[in-house]
Amino acid sequence: MATHTQDSGRAPSRLSLNDPTVRAIFFQVLVIGGVLALAFFLVSNTLDNLERRAIATGFHFLDREASFGIGESIIDYSPKDTYGKAFVVGILNTLKVSVIGIVLATVIGTLIGIARLSSNWLLARLATGYVEIIRNIPPLLQLFVWYQVITESMPPVRLALNPLPGVFLSQRGITVPVPAADPVWTWVFIAVLLGFIASVIMGKWAKIRQAATGQPFPVLGMSLVLILGLPLIAYVAGGAPSVMDVPQLQGFNFRGGLVLSPEFAAILFGLSIYTAAFIAEIVRGGILAVSYGQSEAAAALGLKRGVALRLVILPQALRVIVPPTTSQFLNLTKNSSLALAIGYPDLVSILNTTINQTGQAIEGVAMIMGSYLAISLSISLFMNWYNKRIALVER
Amino acid sequence: MKAGILAAAAAAFTFAVAGGAQAGATLDAIKAKGFVQCGVNAGLPGFASPDSAGNWTGLDVDYCRAVAVALFNDPQKVKFTPLSAQQRFPAIQSGEVDLLSRNTTWTLTRDTSVGLNFAPVTYYDGQGFMVAKKLGVKSAKELNGATVCVQSGTTTELNLADYFRSNNMSYNPVVIENNDEVNAAFFAGRCDVLTTDASQLASTRASVAPKPDDYVILPEIISKEPLAPAVRHGDDAWYDIVKWVVYATIQAEESGITSKNVDEHLNSKNPEIQRLLGVSAGMGKALGVDEKWAYNIVKKVGNYSEIFERNVGMSTPLKLERGLNGLWTKGGLQYAMPVR
Numbered sequence: 001m002a003t004h005t006q007d008s009g010r011a012p013s014r015l016s017l018n019d020p021t022v023r024a025i026f027f028q029v030l031v032i033g034g035v036l037a038l039a040f041f042l043v044s045n046t047l048d049n050l051e052r053r054a055i056a057t058g059f060h061f062l063d064r065e066a067s068f069g070i071g072e073s074i075i076d077y078s079p080k081d082t083y084g085k086a087f088v089v090g091i092l093n094t095l096k097v098s099v100i101g102i103v104l105a106t107v108i109g110t111l112i113g114i115a116r117l118s119s120n121w122l123l124a125r126l127a128t129g130y131v132e133i134i135r136n137i138p139p140l141l142q143l144f145v146w147y148q149v150i151t152e153s154m155p156p157v158r159l160a161l162n163p164l165p166g167v168f169l170s171q172r173g174i175t176v177p178v179p180a181a182d183p184v185w186t187w188v189f190i191a192v193l194l195g196f197i198a199s200v201i202m203g204k205w206a207k208i209r210q211a212a213t214g215q216p217f218p219v220l221g222m223s224l225v226l227i228l229g230l231p232l233i234a235y236v237a238g239g240a241p242s243v244m245d246v247p248q249l250q251g252f253n254f255r256g257g258l259v260l261s262p263e264f265a266a267i268l269f270g271l272s273i274y275t276a277a278f279i280a281e282i283v284r285g286g287i288l289a290v291s292y293g294q295s296e297a298a299a300a301l302g303l304k305r306g307v308a309l310r311l312v313i314l315p316q317a318l319r320v321i322v323p324p325t326t327s328q329f330l331n332l333t334k335n336s337s338l339a340l341a342i343g344y345p346d347l348v349s350i351l352n353t354t355i356n357q358t359g360q361a362i363e364g365v366a367m368i369m370g371s372y373l374a375i376s377l378s379i380s381l382f383m384n385w386y387n388k389r390i391a392l393v394e395r
Numbered sequence: 396m397k398a399g400i401l402a403a404a405a406a407a408f409t410f411a412v413a414g415g416a417q418a419g420a421t422l423d424a425i426k427a428k429g430f431v432q433c434g435v436n437a438g439l440p441g442f443a444s445p446d447s448a449g450n451w452t453g454l455d456v457d458y459c460r461a462v463a464v465a466l467f468n469d470p471q472k473v474k475f476t477p478l479s480a481q482q483r484f485p486a487i488q489s490g491e492v493d494l495l496s497r498n499t500t501w502t503l504t505r506d507t508s509v510g511l512n513f514a515p516v517t518y519y520d521g522q523g524f525m526v527a528k529k530l531g532v533k534s535a536k537e538l539n540g541a542t543v544c545v546q547s548g549t550t551t552e553l554n555l556a557d558y559f560r561s562n563n564m565s566y567n568p569v570v571i572e573n574n575d576e577v578n579a580a581f582f583a584g585r586c587d588v589l590t591t592d593a594s595q596l597a598s599t600r601a602s603v604a605p606k607p608d609d610y611v612i613l614p615e616i617i618s619k620e621p622l623a624p625a626v627r628h629g630d631d632a633w634y635d636i637v638k639w640v641v642y643a644t645i646q647a648e649e650s651g652i653t654s655k656n657v658d659e660h661l662n663s664k665n666p667e668i669q670r671l672l673g674v675s676a677g678m679g680k681a682l683g684v685d686e687k688w689a690y691n692i693v694k695k696v697g698n699y700s701e702i703f704e705r706n707v708g709m710s711t712p713l714k715l716e717r718g719l720n721g722l723w724t725k726g727g728l729q730y731a732m733p734v735r
Contacts, residue, residue, distance in 0.1 A: 053628040055488060056508030069556045079556035084664040144576075151583040171584045172542060176634065252530075252541040252587045253567065262585065340547070343571040343580065349547065352481055352572070356548035359509030361485050 046362070061358045062087070068353055070345045072261055083354050093372055097267055097346065098333040098375065104272035105332060106325075109279025113173035116284050127280065135277035140338050142274055147266040147342040154262075157253060166246045166257070174260040175247040184238030191234040195227035202226070263344035267336065275332045279325055286321035287313070318390050326383035330376050337372075347371055419631035422683070425493055430472045430651045433459035434492035437477035438516040438574070439595060441707040441715075442498050442518075451475045454706040455496040458517055458624055461640045461696045462494060465688040470695050472715045480548040481572060484509055487627050494637060496624040498592065499517035500550045511625040512634045518707075519719035519728050521616035522554050523593035525600060528611050530587060539564040544586035546570075546577045548691040551591050554618040578603045592620050594707065594715055601712035636682055637732075643689040646671055646731035649722055654697045657690060678734055688735070699729060 002033035009030055017023050023314035048058050062084040070080050073089045074096060134142070151171050155161060160170035166177035179185060199222075206217035247257030290313050339346040355364035425431055434445035435455050436582035443453040451459075476492050487495040488510055497522075499505070501513040526532050535558070545552050567587055571577045578599055581589040589596065593616060600607050624641065626634050637719050647653070650668050657726045660668055662731045671676040672690045679686035696702065707715045721727025 020548060053488065053510040054507070055510035055628075067556050068552045069559075069566065069570075071568045076727070079560060122459045148579075148583075151580060154585050251539060255540070340572050341576065343569045343576070345570060349570065349572075353547050353552060353570070356481055356484065357553065359484055359488075359504065361488070 023255045056360060058290040059359060059363055068357065070350065072264065072345060085352065086350050087367065090345065090347035093345055094336055094347040095375070097264065097336050097339065097344070101268055101271045101275070101332050101336070102329050104268065104274040105279055108272060108276035110283050112276060112280035113283025116280060117287060117346065131277045131280050134274055139270065139274045139335055140341060142341050143266055143270040143338055146270045147262065150266055158249070166244070168247060168254055171262065172253055173262050173265065174258045175254045177244045177246040179241070180243040180245040182241045184235060184241055187234045187238055188231045191231040195230040198226045199223035263342055266342050267339045267344045271332050271335055275328050278328050282321055282324045282328070286317040289320045290316045308370070315390060319392060322383065322387045322390065326380060329379050329383065333375055333379060344362060411611040419630055419632050421493055422633040425466065429467065430474055431459060431463045431466065431494055432474050432476060432492045434476045434478045434483055434495045434497050436497050437458065437479060439498060439593070439598055440443055441598045441711060441713045443485060453575065454518060454702055455498060457702045457706065458641065459494060459497050459578055461644060461692045463697050464691045465636060465640050465684050468685060468691050479572060480546055488626065489513065494624060494626055498622045499625055501621045501623045502550060510597070510628045512628060513623040513625045514637045516621040516623045517641060518594065518622040520592040520594050520620035520622050522551055522590060522618040522620055523596050523616055524613040525589045525596045525610050526587060526613065528609050534612065535613045535617065536562060538566065538588060540566070542567045542569060543588045544571070544577050544581040545570050545589055545590050546574055547572045550620065555590055557648070558617045594713065597713045597715055632683055636684060639682055640692060642731040642734070643671065644699040644702060645694055645733055646727050647689065647693045649724065650702045652693055652698060653701060654694055657693045667734070676733050
């Protein structure tokens with residue numbers, strides 16, 4: 001490189017700080033070296049101090065028996081399992097509340113955001129009140145309130161409300177009957193997946209056909225038939241089992257059925273409702289960002305109102321809505337760590353117990369940080385991909 | 396909550412930047428700053444809680460004060476850091492507190508890989524269960540399938556799992572970090588059972604329960620919970636002082652020395668008492684503190700019996716009997732090593 005510049009007739013560059021290239025390299029090496037030296041100092045000093053105080057280090061504890069119980073888990077877990085498995089349970093619980101929370105927050109937020117623009121005075125004011133109250137109260141307080149409301153207002157377990165047969169409402173949460181375990185349900189699940197895949201393929205095919213022939217195809221209706229029909233066929237073909245696992249009061253608690261615990265309900269509703277207030281504002285802003293001329297132009301082309309909304313307004317609004325909404329999704333995921341305060345066994349709660357039993361705070365905190373980083377980056381990647389897909393294509 | 400993580404992160408950071416601890420560093424630092432930084436429970440009446448005037452009181456608190464008296468002859472030369480169960484180990488490991496006197500159970504893991512050294516046990520406790528009287532439960536063996544409220548980050552969580560496992564029973568844990576929230580959930584009816592150390596159950600029933608008589612503590616004690624003050628590894632001189640402060644209070648009770656009659660005992664002909672109270676010199680020098688250290692502790696804080704009765708004894712709302720915490724001469728476990 002340097003010889004090349006010499007050849008092109010410029011003054012020969014010397015190893016001097018006056019040379020911009022040399023100067024740039026010099027300072028970059030200096031900064032990187034400084035950062036590396038600091039990192040080395042911190043890490044080695046930490047290890048040194050830990051060793052001096054004979055505090056255990058490393059991740060060997062993940063293979064040891066956890067021997068603490070976890071209140072709710074998607075996978076089978078017992079105190080006999082390892083810390084590693086407890087960690088997986090924590091991640092799954094965090095994912096559960098994050099994924100359902102994101103869906104719920106998006107639905108509530110969109111409805112509230114549209115309601116704020118409503119010409120109905122009362123509806124618009126109510127939506128404004130919702131947004132202003134909810135987004136200005138710290139989420140932790142809201143969680144406490146939700147948890148208090150659920151545990152204090154519900155009847156004790158032995159006096160559980162029974163609004164529908166098999167459904168029980170009490171301080172222990174909502175218990176609902178679920179179909180008893182049967183191999184057929186696996187096939188039904190696979191049929192649903194197949195239905196979705198077939199619908200996507202059909203959508204692509206319909207688009208190509210419409211572009212070629214101008215013939216529209218009833219994609220929505222056919223998709224519904226596929227997604228609902230295939231599982232139904234699987235269910236009937238499997239002998240249509242109708243045995244239900246109905247919860248029953250035995251001893252202290254309900255046994256059987258599916259339980260929505262008060263802790264999960266509190267963290268889910270608390271976070272969804274909190275985040276929805278922010279999403280509502282983003283949705284409102286996004287819709288307002290599309291100029292009214294667009295609606296008029298669509299009408300002038302003869303598009304019906306619904307079609308205009310779907311093909312003209314929403315695609316443009318989404319461009320404004322998606323990037324800030326991504327941040328809200330990430331906020332919701334990270335706020336789920338507040339679950340510890342109300343007893344939902346999320347990632348932080350379980351790793352906190354682990355840290356306490358093993359005393360290995362540095363490893364535990366690193367695992368928490370790593371997990372949240374991985375989850376957040378995944379959400380971010382997905383949303384960026386989606387954003388790119390709906391972004392304005394310049395021709 | 397976030398506090399636990401913050402404490403852990405802070406500990407991680409302190410490890411990262413703090414220079415290597417030298418033997419004697421903790422004691423030197425305490426002497427230089429002129430007070431003891433003591434980690435205590437954030438609110439456990441009888442063991443550590445601030446009174447209406449903001450003064451910390453309790454059995455654990457009194458041992459912090461006793462250490463301060465041994466070093467500085469002043470029970471006020473101590474600053475308290477209220478710690479949650481989660482925050483306590485990072486706090487002592489990182490040097491944020493000098494002494495952890497926070498109803499902490501002495502276990503092998505904590506003594507080794509957590510990096511602590513435990514002083515003698517100040518309260519022999521065991522884990523118990525509290526239930527609402529109206530459930531009609533008479534024994535912990537009847538708790539199969541119960542929902543149990545428990546504080547996170549305690550040995551309690553593990554004993555609970557062990558007990559139900561060994562008795563082939565199932566349970567549903569509700570694990571909450573903050574003790575107040577655990578109690579609130581239990582008294583609201585979220586759980587059938589509240590479990591923690593029996594002394595703490597007594598404290599909770601006396602001071603938190605809406606109607607103390609509506610709750611019973613089941614007879615089973617399912618674990619050994621020796622509660623002891625702890626210091627971190629690396630400063631034996633400091634560890635020795637904390638250790639012998641505890642022994643001094645026990646030995647004083649055994650020798651019949653109280654805060655009221657300690658001055659009379661200065662004239663005692665008993666060589667054991669003379670050594671303890673510093674009448675015959677040597678003990679204080681060996682520990683590196685004033686020769687009057689034990690005299691000052693008994694005079695200003697009291698002997699073990701006085702500390703016990705004042706904070707958790709029969710005349711307090713906790714109404715705890717001496718039981719295991721009686722002197723060895725009276726069938727208990729409290730036994731001081733010879734001061735000589």
